[in-house]
Amino acid sequence: MKQTDRPIANPIVVLREEFDDWAVLFNADTAAAVGTNPVGVAVWKLMDGKRDIEGIVSEIKNSFEDTPDASGEEIAAFVGILAENGFVGMEQDSN
Amino acid sequence: MRTPRSLTIEITSRCNLRCRYCYFFNNPEVVYRDLPTDEWLTFFDELGSLGVMTLTLAGGEPFIREDLPVLLEGIVRNRMRFAFLSNGTLIDDEIAAFIAGTGRCEHVQVSVDGSSAQAHDSCRGEGSFEKALRGIRTLQRHRIGVTVRVTIHQHNVHDLENIARFLLDDLGLPDFSTNSAGYMGTCCVNADEVLLNVEERKAAMATLLRLTEKYPGRISSSAGPLTDGRMWRRMEEARAQGKPAFHNGGRLTGCGCPSNKISVRADGAIVPCNMLAHMELGRINHDSLAEVWQNSPDLNQLRTRHNISLAEFEFCAGCSYIPYCTGNCPGLAYTLTGQVDHPSPDACMRRFLEEGGAIL
Ligand code: SF4
Ligand code: SF4
Numbered sequence: 001m002k003q004t005d006r007p008i009a010n011p012i013v014v015l016r017e018e019f020d021d022w023a024v025l026f027n028a029d030t031a032a033a034v035g036t037n038p039v040g041v042a043v044w045k046l047m048d049g050k051r052d053i054e055g056i057v058s059e060i061k062n063s064f065e066d067t068p069d070a071s072g073e074e075i076a077a078f079v080g081i082l083a084e085n086g087f088v089g090m091e092q093d094s095n
Numbered sequence: 096m097r098t099p100r101s102l103t104i105e106i107t108s109r110c111n112l113r114c115r116y117c118y119f120f121n122n123p124e125v126v127y128r129d130l131p132t133d134e135w136l137t138f139f140d141e142l143g144s145l146g147v148m149t150l151t152l153a154g155g156e157p158f159i160r161e162d163l164p165v166l167l168e169g170i171v172r173n174r175m176r177f178a179f180l181s182n183g184t185l186i187d188d189e190i191a192a193f194i195a196g197t198g199r200c201e202h203v204q205v206s207v208d209g210s211s212a213q214a215h216d217s218c219r220g221e222g223s224f225e226k227a228l229r230g231i232r233t234l235q236r237h238r239i240g241v242t243v244r245v246t247i248h249q250h251n252v253h254d255l256e257n258i259a260r261f262l263l264d265d266l267g268l269p270d271f272s273t274n275s276a277g278y279m280g281t282c283c284v285n286a287d288e289v290l291l292n293v294e295e296r297k298a299a300m301a302t303l304l305r306l307t308e309k310y311p312g313r314i315s316s317s318a319g320p321l322t323d324g325r326m327w328r329r330m331e332e333a334r335a336q337g338k339p340a341f342h343n344g345g346r347l348t349g350c351g352c353p354s355n356k357i358s359v360r361a362d363g364a365i366v367p368c369n370m371l372a373h374m375e376l377g378r379i380n381h382d383s384l385a386e387v388w389q390n391s392p393d394l395n396q397l398r399t400r401h402n403i404s405l406a407e408f409e410f411c412a413g414c415s416y417i418p419y420c421t422g423n424c425p426g427l428a429y430t431l432t433g434q435v436d437h438p439s440p441d442a443c444m445r446r447f448l449e450e451g452g453a454i455l
Contacts (some may be wrong), residue, residue, distance in 0.1 A: 014174050015148035019097055028147050029198060030173045033148075 006091040007056075007079050013079035013087050015044060025087055032085050036078075039064060043075055049091035053079060098145040098385050101356045102174055106135065106166065107155040108361035112182055115218040116248055116276035116289040119155065124373035128362040132162045136169040138359075143173025145385055149201060150177045153369065154334045155361060160186035164193050170196050179203040183230030184223055191237040202240035205231050205273075208248070208259035215251035218276075218289060231266065237388075243271040247299050247320060248289040255302045263310055270312070273303065274319035278441065279370070279430050282443055291320070293450045300324030301455050318424060318442075327444045331417040333453045340418030347436065348401040349423035351399065353394055357387075367397055370426025371435065400425065410438060414445050 015067045016024040023041045046056045056074045082088040097251045108127040113136040158446035170177050176199045183205035192202050215224035234241045262271045271320035276282050276289045307314050316322045353367050364379040422438035429435045
């Protein structure tokens with residue numbers, strides 16, 4: 001088994017989407033919660049273990065108009081924070 | 096919020112005790128009936144799909160349910176955490192080990208009303224003190240978070256110093272919370288023997304305010320003498336100095352619960368809060384919780400209660416505390432006046448002063 005660079009959402013984490021387009025990610029095992037904006041929600045939904053960060057960034061750029069150039073770094077930082085807090089892992093490759 | 100983040104669920108209407116000030120029993124508007132396991136499990140699946148985060152399991156006494164492990168598995172499976180409100184007397188190693196094993200328990204709140212069996216058992220029944228302590232120690236052994244709630248009444252109001260020492264120094268708990276017996280349920284039947292009179296309220300406030308200085312940050316409350324003592328001190332100071340109205344003052348802002356959480360009775364009725372158990376908003380597994388949460392006319396009306404001005408009430412006519420008063424708990428307002436949209440006479444500072452109370 002080899003770790004890939006494709007992030008995958010921890011299935012224990014709950015995504016609570018609120019009316020104002022903001023959302024809360026809640027890790028029931030640790031009680032940690034993170035608030036996020038609509039771009040964060042879209043990133044979260046794309047973390048299925050099939051795309052690397054670059055792939056996620058390009059999908060986000062396609063779906064959101066006016067995504068600033070810095071968004072690639074911001075998305076990587078966001079995924080990094082989620083990974084540090086156990087919200088996200090990296091897909092394992094059996095090949 | 097699209098759906099509630101947390102719910103209080105009375106998973107049973109049974110209890111092994113019959114406390115003399117219990118708010119839960121003897122409410123003529125409540126049906127005391129337990130739901131079968133399957134009904135709760137179906138409901139937990141719905142809660143999981145709505146992204147609910149935490150359930151507080153209450154009763155009755157939640158540990159009386161023989162199927163508790165199965166219910167907890169249903170909660171865990173649906174990615175939620177849980178907490179308990181308990182009398183502590185039925186907690187044994189087996190269930191404590193199970194709870195610890197889930198890794199999802201926020202805490203178990205156990206009621207302890209005295210520093211000795213005499214004060215505690217006076218309202219809760221013989222033997223309940225020792226059993227509650229055994230429950231606490233069992234939870235501690237299994238490293239489950241324990242919080243303690245002290246309900247203040249006529250028989251323990253002069254034991255508060257000892258209670259604080261016992262809980263914080265002897266048992267080594269990090270903190271505890273307090274409230275007082277309120278005019279609800281069984282307490283209405285025994286009011287003369289349990290409810291604090293004005294002198295006792297004064298004494299409780301003075302002692303608790305002193306104890307909070309002795310044990311900083313370790314004694315809390317969201318109602319009862321400590322809350323009243325702190326709030327009334329601020330109100331009196333503001334009035335005496337002619338300060339501007341408090342941001343939440345002058346209107347019925349005393350309760351924010353209906354915007355944040357919701358409750359379910361043991362018989363499956365959805366209610367805004369356990370203190371408003373008569374207000375049925377729907378029924379689990381028949382009505383969609385999201386629909387009730389977003390569109391129930393009664394719940395939405397309760398959420399606009401904060402727009403009602405205290406100046407509209409004859410009860411408050413001429414009161415100089417109006418700009419600083421929040422009207423307090425709608426549940427107690429209902430049991431004491433028959434109206435939810437009314438200030439609670441129980442937490443009325445003017446009435447307290449008129450009856451001989453004093454602000455310390
Ligand atoms: S107060 Fe709690 S422990 Fe006491 S009778 Fe009522 S439900 Fe049971
Ligand atoms: S009469 Fe009582 S409830 Fe009304 S404003 Fe004055 S203190 Fe508050």
